[in-house]
Amino acid sequence: MKALVYHGPGKKSWEEKPKPTILEATDAIIKIYKTTICGTDLHILKGDVPAVTDGRILGHEGIGVIEEVGSAVTNFKKGDRVLISCISSCGKCEYCKKGMYSHCEKGGWILGHLIDGTQAEYVRTPFADTSLYHIPENADDEAIVMLSDILPTGFECGVLNGQIKPGDTVAIVGAGPIGLAVLLTAQFYTPSAIIMIDLDDYRLSETKKLGATHTINSQKEDAVAKVLSLTENKGVDVAIEAVGIPATFELCESIIAPGGHIANIGVHGKSVTLHLETLWSKNITITTRLVDTVTTPMLLKTVSSKKIDATKLITHHFALENIMQAYDTFQKCSKR
Amino acid sequence: MKALVYHGPGKKSWEEKPKPTILEATDAIIKIYKTTICGTDLHILKGDVPAVTDGRILGHEGIGVIEEVGSAVTNFKKGDRVLISCISSCGKCEYCKKGMYSHCEKGGWILGHLIDGTQAEYVRTPFADTSLYHIPENADDEAIVMLSDILPTGFECGVLNGQIKPGDTVAIVGAGPIGLAVLLTAQFYTPSAIIMIDLDDYRLSETKKLGATHTINSQKEDAVAKVLSLTENKGVDVAIEAVGIPATFELCESIIAPGGHIANIGVHGKSVTLHLETLWSKNITITTRLVDTVTTPMLLKTVSSKKIDATKLITHHFALENIMQAYDTFQKCSKR
């Protein structure tokens, strides 16, 4: 079969690889129907994720059709259309039982990382019964792909951890794909204001169509001053960091209201400064989280009942064999 | 009357001051029966709290008997024995309605800070109906004084914010008075282990009598390694910072288990380094809080039903007129 293979920093190719086979009784083999590229894949290509070694097939998102299941798989059978979660959950360890699949002792984020991934014609997924989901009939396939990673990441790490409530004021720092996933799912809880902060006017103008009530270009305006002016000088109830650098996290520290929540989603490469000299008495909560995908069933219900249109997150389409070109396009967009 | 008066950094005296009178209809005048000295008072004396100006009577803890109430006070009358909360709550503002009295728009921590305090023969307390509490009959007065500040601080900022559950492993960093208040109230929720970390062997040995299951002298032992060895290399479910310096906060970052809670209580004078490069994916929660004293009614029930012996926090007694000597003693102990 054909697959997108990593060959060390800066090197990848669309090449022939052996079709995967069942290794464990809990495995499934899935013919990939649609996949996507994640910002994390770009990090891998830069060499930022050393656990990914030469020869690895990338990709941790996708939908497909089951070709074969191991003997212990009982929820799925050949021919089933399935959503592949970016997080593999054994369903048996202490963390899985607590709903913290991201820290599964045998799983977690392993697809396209420690084992071969979904940017290929076929993929082997471990722990099929607890890591795959049936695609509802009549569902829009493209919307469903957004449930592999981006929507649960925005929802769990941003919206749920931020504890957004009706009437709240929310700031989302970063209008990239994850920021947009937060923007869409934040509206499940009817905040009174959603302020998007980014450096790119085009992205910001797009967020207005998706539900942002205010936008701030932090390169052109004093973001702290603007947020305070929009919130009667109180700051926001919830600030969501969707970038992953010190400046954006510290911006969240500067705009949070007393009693507020800062929810970090960004993948940080270095430490940040936490201003406890002012925050110690502000009754705030800061959370971090690697997506658990524990809300995938809930999100499937909102997508299949049309409460959210996840296809709005999609801008470009490529045939699988053109994935090298898709990577080029994605890399250009990410530099904006 | 006599009072302990601040006269700028390093200067205080026990001197004659006018007896306070009712200024607002919601005030009460209280004859002080017992008061205490808080670590914060030492900070004030060092000049660390510039809002405290020359001539201010210090003190924000105490019990007493009501001498007089303003015309709008309905819950209390002359002769009532009352607990004075360190936090004054107007009961009417947005924050008070949310139970966040610490950020009351007209109150908060003002006693012995922005208005004259309790280290005196009499004190005027604002918002009497929502800032004083009736002392239960037969209650131990000394136990009740601990409810002005130290017990709600340890309980709200440490135990509640840390979300301690039955069976949890808990580390308390700092075995000073606040750390001990956390130690006592953490046991309300039956954790399986409480690990006290401090630099002083005497203090640590005392914590064993109060319920600590393990102690670590972080000057003599590698605290991180010891905590990991006590927790099957997972770290603790809850880490509580009760010191207020970068080193102790960062220790909490190093010993927290995935999914765990770091509850900050310490009053920090400078920023700390938050290691998001490792913590971003650990699903942790960090909280800060200035005590709200919203749990005072709950704590009064636990004290009056003898579920907790708050008098164990008390080591020294002085007559009020010897408060200068009490300060000397407290300052020496705090340097240990």
Add this chain to the structure above:
Amino acid sequence: MKALVYHGPGKKSWEEKPKPTILEATDAIIKIYKTTICGTDLHILKGDVPAVTDGRILGHEGIGVIEEVGSAVTNFKKGDRVLISCISSCGKCEYCKKGMYSHCEKGGWILGHLIDGTQAEYVRTPFADTSLYHIPENADDEAIVMLSDILPTGFECGVLNGQIKPGDTVAIVGAGPIGLAVLLTAQFYTPSAIIMIDLDDYRLSETKKLGATHTINSQKEDAVAKVLSLTENKGVDVAIEAVGIPATFELCESIIAPGGHIANIGVHGKSVTLHLETLWSKNITITTRLVDTVTTPMLLKTVSSKKIDATKLITHHFALENIMQAYDTFQKCSKR
């Protein structure tokens, strides 16, 4: 002034009464600008609420302008435009401090019940600082009137107590004003389905415009069978009783899924049969509640940010002096 006065079962009149005056320092006198009639007022007129005595001015909803405040009132002054909460909260008692204003030791539902109410040219409201709310600038006055009682009742007793989550299936039994308030505010949490159940086709068809996804006329269809067929035979996650008779409560018992929540709002005149012989093992939660109006600030934010259009609950308008005619109209509609 003129007022709508109760004179025993079945008797009321629009008559001259003395203009109210300040009795307590915490009172306000309000010139009524808009008021409404509640289903409870009809109960009073039937004689179902014996605590209401001859001569009482009815009404517990309304907005107006402050004419005068007592000496202890600090949040409001003459000329302020205010929303009057149906629940009076002293802000000082054990229940008020817990946010359970409905059980306030001196307040609760007293307006138009134990003291004169709002269906008059002027009203005296006790505990003004903690029972009135400033009307946001540019707000739609008619929408704001809905916040006196009906919206917080639907939201607190139905939506919050029912713990509606994104993706949930919800049944609302009763499409009267309260059922509609539930319907509007349930959408704050993005359930996947909202099934309205009533006996009146006209009402049901109206609910479709307000967000209902399915409707059931329980006189024409087997409501239990229909709900089960809509929910893959599981029943609904949340069932909300908005009628107040045994049959509708027992319907909720019959359609609730394992793990589900039954939230009672209805004012019941007799006991109901609780089928513990089947429910004991179904892991369900049943709640009752008299509205606390503790969410009024949150609801004000959702109304003033246009997240909800509360005016959709309004069908008829009358000049205040035509309130007798308004009662007639309301009584006819309620019999549908």
Add this chain to the structure above:
Amino acid sequence: MKALVYHGPGKKSWEEKPKPTILEATDAIIKIYKTTICGTDLHILKGDVPAVTDGRILGHEGIGVIEEVGSAVTNFKKGDRVLISCISSCGKCEYCKKGMYSHCEKGGWILGHLIDGTQAEYVRTPFADTSLYHIPENADDEAIVMLSDILPTGFECGVLNGQIKPGDTVAIVGAGPIGLAVLLTAQFYTPSAIIMIDLDDYRLSETKKLGATHTINSQKEDAVAKVLSLTENKGVDVAIEAVGIPATFELCESIIAPGGHIANIGVHGKSVTLHLETLWSKNITITTRLVDTVTTPMLLKTVSSKKIDATKLITHHFALENIMQAYDTFQKCSKR
């Protein structure tokens, strides 16, 4: 092997049965070391549980040593000492993923009910990886047996569902084994008062040794009046029903304070009267639950750290071959 076999209402025998074998890849075969008799077993023997058919081996509690595991079992191996949960959880269905194992689509309470149980020399347990627990080293075996059913039942259905908080007043109606399990685990949350209500003075006097603060013999005293007098006429914050008949449930309705929680544990054979005519406005919460055993890991931690002495629930010991005599003794005690 030998086993206790049900032969229709009133009939049981200790007889030879074939030793169980692995049927599914997720099964384990366990040599029973200790088992117990549950009140439910007596119900089965009366014929109250028609799903239990002639020939069924009874028992759903026990500890033992693993003899053999199926090919899909990864957490356990021959020789492991294990606790058998009374609830079998597949770990894969919608309910198991929500932590509601009691409603597992393939499991739930099936041991000694729909499949052969633990009152035998050997038992086959399905879904071993998600239904068995390793026994901590040095743990007291007898304490661990209490974790199969009785302790999680008391804790989950009574204490957790009742939401007991520090300082609360709690009434437990029924001082049988489940009531005692509630009594022990309620103390995890440090209520200020625990009032035990029963008909038997001996049982009540025993509860005093286990932590009850007050006892009421409802045959000799007016239980409602006594509870009100102990709670300043407010009623209790939490009332726990541990009997399963209408009279005891209605007693809970009569003693609950506004804002309180009624947690039902009892297995009810008929409906009860719910007095919504008084309760509709009392802001109460009623819960039902079949134990999920989702807290077994938490309870294991409290037992192995000696925070609770579960052996206090044990009064009699019998050799396995004397189980017929054990049933006789248990039946006599249950009639008290």
